[in-house]
Amino acid sequence: MSEKKKLSIEWLSGCSGCEVGLVDLHEKLLNVLDEVDLVRIPILMDIKGYPKADVGMITGSIRTEHDLNSARKMREACDVIIAFGTCPVYGGPHSGGYADTPQELLDVAFCSNPSTVTTDIPDQTPKLLDQTLPIDAEIEVDLYMPGCPPHPGHIFDGLMSLLRGQAPKIPRYTVCYNCDRKMKKSDVTTLRRTYEGPFDPDICFLTQGCLCFGSASLDRCMAPCPKSGVPCFSCGGPSEPIILEPPKDVRTRIAHQMSHLTKIPHDTIVAEIESQAKTHYAYAMASPVFRQKPTFLFKKWTQKSEEA
Ligand code: SF4
Ligand code: SF4
Ligand code: SF4
Incomplete structure (x- = not known):
């Protein structure tokens, strides 16, 4: 029998949902463990260093100096790096801090938070960076696996293909x-x-006048939200045309589709999306995929909605 591959996992700033996603493999986790030795997994083992590994999986995004350091150490220690989850691929939900400075975020969290009676911001250890970063802003990534968390089917296929040297x-x-x-x-x-x-459970949300971002989102989840009565808010990240074509824009894509399906004017839909941009763009706005689009005027939109 060939020697087992070594798998190392590191979590940066995230919610640990991606680790839960791994456990969601259920009995298939045993198939994975047949092929790997886990040399690092902070959620299960107390390990401080970065042992050499064939495959490194990084969850969470770079938000602090500690994250930055850990991502670089993982890159040095692992032959292959997987960006596992929307956080490392696009920044994840805490990309939403894009419009604010670290000082403003800390003020909101501590000084102007009614549940925290303090005028002092605690010492920052580790120190927040100016912005959330997807990991490829700092290290080279070999496989991108977006999803919040990715569906177990995609996890299993991606991981096993990589371990067996096949293209996922x-x-x-x-x-x-x-x-x-x-x-x-x-x-x-x-x-x-x-x-x-x-809302009618059998009819598309757009048809019923409710924003749903399913047509602008890559399916890494098997559509659990619209199947359970909740519109898609694009936690898995944007669809391929939105990623590959800079002029393609999520809000105009959805507005175009919805205004054809209903009698709601295109501009009304665009204005609604812009007024809730912090929600609709939250998961990927740390990524250049959005930030570098000429139509992504996030600061202008949020200013306009705060003035309204
Ligand atoms: S991608 Fe989603 S589930 Fe995974 S760590 Fe980030 S927020 Fe949590
Ligand atoms: S995912 Fe959303 S936009 Fe797509 S068909 Fe379902 S309800 Fe409609
Ligand atoms: S349906 Fe949309 S919001 Fe729900 S898990 Fe999938 S990408 Fe995320």
């Missing part, structure tokens, strides 16, 4: 592909937010 299957469809709701034309004239239901 990378489906390119959007969340709509796995959603059972029917997209059809309607006479709806007004937008409704998610809490303004009820």
Whole structure:
């Protein structure tokens, strides 16, 4: 029997949901463990160093100096690096701090937070960087596996392919592909937010005047949200055309589609998305995929919605 590959895992700033995603492999985790020796996994073992490994998996994004250091150490120690989850690929939900300085974020968290009676910001250990960074802003990445967390099927396929030296299957469809709701034309004239239901469980949210980002999101999840009555908010990151084509824009893509399905004007939909940009762009706005788009005027949008 050939020697087992060594797998090393490191978590940077994230929520540990990606580690739960690994456990969601259930009995297939045993198949993975048949092929690897885990040399580092902080959620299960108390280990301080960065042992040499064939495959390194990084969860979470770079938010602090400690994250930066750990990402570099992992790159030195591992032959192959997987960016595991939306956080390391695009920045993840804490990309939402993009519009604020670390000082402003700390003020909100401590000084102007009604539940924290303090005027002092605690010592920052480790120190926050100016912005959240996807890991490829600092180190080279060999395999990107977005998803918040990625679906166990994609985890298993990606990991096992890599361990066996094969190219992983990378489906390119959007969340709509796995959603059972029917997209059809309607006479709806007004937008409704998610809490303004009820919504017909068999009909596309867009048809019913509710924003859903499924058609602009890469499916790494099998569409659990629209299947459970919640519109997609794109936690898995943008679809391939949005990634590859700088002029393609999430808000105009969704507005174009929704204004054709309903009687809601295109500009009304665009304005609604811009007014909630912190929600709709939260998961990937730390990434140049969004930041470098000429149409991504996030600071202007948030300023406008704060003035309103
Ligand atoms: S990608 Fe999602 S599940 Fe994974 S660490 Fe980030 S926030 Fe948590
Ligand atoms: S836009 Fe949303 S609700 Fe409509 S088909 Fe796509 S994922 Fe389903
Ligand atoms: S928000 Fe969208 S991308 Fe995220 S799990 Fe739900 S359906 Fe998938």
